[in-house]
Amino acid sequence: MISRSCSALLIVGHGSTVNPDSSAPTLAHAAEIRRRGIFADVACCFWKEEPSLRDALFFFRDPGIREVYVVPNFISEGYFTRTVIPRELELTGAGTTRHGVQVWKYCDPVGNHESMTERLLQRAREVAPGAAEAETSLLIVGHGTELNDNSAVAAKEQVEKIRALDRYAAVLNVYMEEPPLVSDWLKLTGTKNVVVVPFFISDGLHSYEDIPALLGIESGSDRGRHELHGRSLFYSTAIGTDPKFADVIIEQAKAFDSRKPVLQSAS
Amino acid sequence: MSSLAQEVALGKSLAAGLWCIGQIAIEPQENGRFALNHREDAGRNDLIAHTQPEKAAEIARFDDAGKYRPLKTAPNLRRGWRLVLESVAELRVALDLFYPGRLDVFVAWENNALSATPLRETLARQTGMYRVAAKIGEEEANTLVGNFCASDGGCLRTIMWRRDENGTTPSTLLPAEKFDPRYDQTGLGETVIPLLCQEACNLLVAEARKSVQGQDRRGQ
Structure with missing residues (x-):
């Protein structure tokens, strides 16, 4: 369950090296969710912008953070959600344990909600x-x-x-x-x-x-x-x-826990 | 919300006298506030003031000529602004937008928890349209990194990765200080929070792909 003391959110976007507006909605949704104080930490990472997905491997090193909800801000499942994101974030399944105590929970893309x-x-x-x-x-x-x-x-x-x-x-x-x-x-x-x-x-x-x-x-x-x-x-x-996408991102994080109770107990 | 480890680490870095990061100067204010501006704007009194940490994303998006900055650590940060922030927490958010991810990588390095990935490993991992990038030759990689990553006009990061698992230098064209976290990559010679690069960015991978494709075309 999402907790404001030990849960973090990582929103993954595509980003662009040529289009300055590509990452703007993802950053805006992150700012809105951060403002609400639901998570202990909120960060974004991008395939084609900074921070990269590889940079994100060094995020959330606060020992108090026990779980990281990874939500792809993508319209559908596909090459990025199935190949690029798991590979770059070194996700081994729906739940990946890091540093012994932290579980990264790979949620469905927003477009699936x-x-x-x-x-x-x-x-x-x-x-x-x-x-x-x-x-x-x-x-x-x-x-x-x-x-x-x-x-x-x-x-x-x-x-x-x-x-x-x-x-x-x-x-x-x-x-x-x-x-x-x-x-x-x-x-x-x-x-x-x-x-x-x-x-x-x-x-x-x-x-x-x-x-x-x-x-x-x-x-x-x-x-x-x-x-x-x-x-x-x-x-x-x-x-x-749509600013309401911030709600969809949060909902996708919540949906992980309601859909995958087995993985929760494994953490 | 509790202070995050990164905020604590940032506070410690500031207390240790690291008041610059990349092209940004951080100035302590009264009541725990901080004022940020471009290092080359020191002493100017005509700066446009902002107070929202999220404003950093907008400032960092375009250079002085209005051109999009796909690489935020490129030495072309816009000038003419001043950002006043209320707390270390806000400072962290702003710095994360100016130089995305660099603070976390710096904290990992300080805690001896930073692992760098050799360029060859990064390239070999690619799939799809970037898979071909792994074919880049040694000489081409040496030239590409030497040009693309150079602090003077390319990128202000300090390279922590090697070209391959044998520890080959990323580029013989770069000076030794390009790999020294204590060196101020702007050349201004101050004590800085370094912008550490633990792995080649997507932009460099894309350039490696272009280099290979260009060579293939020339070979036909």
């Missing part, structure tokens, strides 16, 4: 507050298959869940690099309102430049409403920039 559907819906409502859902198509943008991960699968699962709620006129997956393409949004939808939510962790080059270009709106333009081809197009920031 059950609240993700509600987060997407909330994002859609925020960007298009006046749009009646019955007259609105909701497009969830995924990366596509360029990366060796399951982000497209995760995006598909979310769309199915939202579609099952039967609130929106249509709910569709669109991708940047494979059909159905985000650039075909006009053909894919028939409603007056179209809401587009990027299913990404951060607002990077994709959501600042690539997706706006594919939608036909100005590159780097403000999020929000755009009138195009007689339709109202609402373009949201990346789902991972």
